[in-house]
Amino acid sequence: MKTTDIPPLRESNDALDRPDLLKQRWADDGYLFFRNVIDPAAIGALRAEYMRRLKDQGLVDAVDAPPVWTGVPSASPKPIERMDEQHWRRLVSDPSFSELMSTVLGETPNWIPIVSYRAKVPVETSSPETFHNRHQDGYFNAGIDFRICWVPLMDIDSILGGLTIAPGTHKRGPLHNDDAPPTYDIPRDAIADSEWRRSDYHVGDVLIFHHLVAHAALDNVSDKLRLSIDVRAVPASSPQPIIGEVTAFDDHLLHLQRSDDSEACVRLNDETYVRGIGNARLKQDEWTSVLYPGNQVIVAVDGSGDPTVVRSAV
Secondary structure, three states: OOHHHOOOOOEOHHHOOOHHHHHHHHHHHOEEEEOOOOOHHHHHHHHHHHHHHHHHOOOOOOOOOOOEOOOOOOOOOOOOOOOOHHHHHHHHOOHHHHHHHHHHHOOOEEEEEEEEEEEEOOOOOOOOOOOEEEEOHHHHHOOOOOEEEEEEOOOEOOOOOEEEEEOOHHHHOOOOOOOOOOOOOOOHHHOOHHHOEOOOEOOOOEEEEEOOOEEEEEOOOOOEOEEEEEEEEEEOOOOOOEEEEEEEEEOOEEEEEOOOOOEEEEEOOOOOEEEOHHHOEOOHHHHHHOOOOOOEEEEEEOOOOOEEEEEEOO
């Protein structure tokens, strides 16, 4: 399937002053797409930080120019792996962003440190597979009721590719194959090609979607790196994950220190999903690769207080 053949997303700017319509579209589709709602200055500040880091790696020639790729191979699949928390928090605290999310949620958002900094290097030709890395974030973060906010940091057309989602898949529950460890991929035939949607994206747009809406990446066959970020918010009324720095881990007992200096202690069990690289479920003798002193982790807990998922933050 060609990227240009994928139908566009439904825009919901018309529903911003109609809470009932926002709620209905969210229930039906599992996403809300808004045009030109985020202050370009807030996006520009984050984009500039991206460009500085990409220039330092030799991937672009100039900070204040389009992100044309120099042809230098990236040393990592993710050229921007991590940033100081201040950068993404500055974006989500901008009034244009925070007020939008309060409108969408009907309450205050609690932003959690699960952030993806995306700088996709081009490929020479499109691959036979149109939809890459099809997944549902909620499958790998069970117990965290978050909303994903995907924000383009540049104009992204069909040549640059961008994000595609499959509306309504949140109503089907988890689609991943429980019998295919360690990454539990979504079976190829679980989502028909005709179900996917994308649009040409512009600076100021934001796509907000449910944690069980399946989504995928499209090939970037341009001459530029494709720049975007996705951040996640939990409604204030939803159960909140435990977030803190590991101080000790021994015999299934995980000790954490939160940002307010309070302490938390969680006992992991045989069913706890401790996440490693690429969402892989770690064996118990591998847990210390994540649960080491000084690492910031996020712990999702169920109604009984038992941990369902433990993962590194960001």
